[in-house]
Amino acid sequence: MKSLFNWVLVAIFSFASIQAHAFNSEIFTIELKDGVSTKVRLCLPEESEINRIVIAVHGTGPFTYLTQREGFNYYDALAEGFCGKGTGFFTYNRRGVDLGETGPWYDSVDSVKYAGYLPNTEADDVEAMIAFLKNDSRFKECKIILYGISEGTIIASMVAERKNVEVDALLLHGYAHENMYDILKWQNIGNGVMIMINSIFDKNGDESVDREEYEHVDSVVTAYRAYLFQNLPFDSVNVVKDDAIDIKDISTIRQPVQEIMMSKISSNEEAWLWNNYFRVTINWYREHFALEPNKTRLLRVDIPIYLFHGRVDVNAPVEGVYDLEDRFNTCRKSNLQTYIFEKHNHDLNFQDWIATRTYSEGLQKLFDVSAEI
DSSP states (O other): OOOEEEEOOOOOOOOOOOOOEEEEEEEEEEOTSSSOOOEEEEESSOOOOOOOEEEEOSSSSSOSSOEETTTTEEEHHHHHHHHHOOEEEEEOOOEEEOOOOEETTOEEEOOHHHTTHHHHHHHHHHHHHHHHHHTTTTTOOOOOEEEEEEEHHHHHHHHHHHSSOOEEEEEEEEEOOOOOHHHHHHTTTTHHHHHHHHHHOOSSOOOOOOOOHHHHOOOOHHHHHHHHHHHHHHHOOOOOSSSSSSSHHHHHHHHHHHHHHHHHHHOOOOOHHHHHSSSSSSSHHHHHHHSOOHHHGGGGSSSSSEEEEEEESSSSOOOHHHHHHHHHHHHTOOEEEEEEEEEEOOOOSSSHHHHHHHOOOOHHHHHHHHOOO
């Protein structure tokens, strides 16, 4: 491959975290396989040489190498965690996306270039980034670890399975087990909402909410009753009329959500979907819906695979992790290690870091495991 980059080295000292680790950043502009250019960032520990680099593969939408939000940069926080363990950390602007100045997303999207963001193209782009790193004499012997987040668990797995570039391990966080169509349907008909409801209201652990639990005067329950149900009376939410609010009620209420989404995709109403659902193109949905799911793809991947999943993940069901474990056991494969964290969400409780500048159990385990590969 010809030279992929015209690079400018920028040294940036990150903010000091609670653990007082600092990192240096190098920002490059690289050329992807189809000629589109994008900016990437490599974060390196200040005082140690590295033998491994973790490449973050984004979730869905126009992510940047910072993923800035109000008051913090998501990838700065993760860079502190990885670099604090002596691991390099690489992030990138998704094709067609650059840093922006306006919240809440702080991104700038070139819609023509961004239209190329599709699962197979994203896998191509990640492969180009791995080739870029390996073209740097400092990193020729470094292990390359793909860190897939949410949708990125699909893309990272695709790259590993294709074997166009060398990948040494997968870290999969917020694991997507099924095809994207099935995942979105699971979300749309209310399964994720029900997990959230039970985490707040269900005091006896029966995965449903009775009248007493729903009408409890506890301050948290009161706040979420207003937030989730607009203070509707119990009988209005219990539409099945069986004296308990459970998935039957929530799926009945939310069934139109799935029907509307599929209708908008079929009629090519991209602007509506962008404004009301994900900031992606119609072709993104269609290509994802045609993909093989991770539950079979990963059986052909022989490198170490580490899964990190919250038990109260409302975006991707934890049952997918259990099913993958069963599939690996049936196939007598031993390269899968799973970590499931109680009371952790899809982001592995990143909100703990926002509130206290300390990492959750799940994120700390992620950093620890990366250092052992």
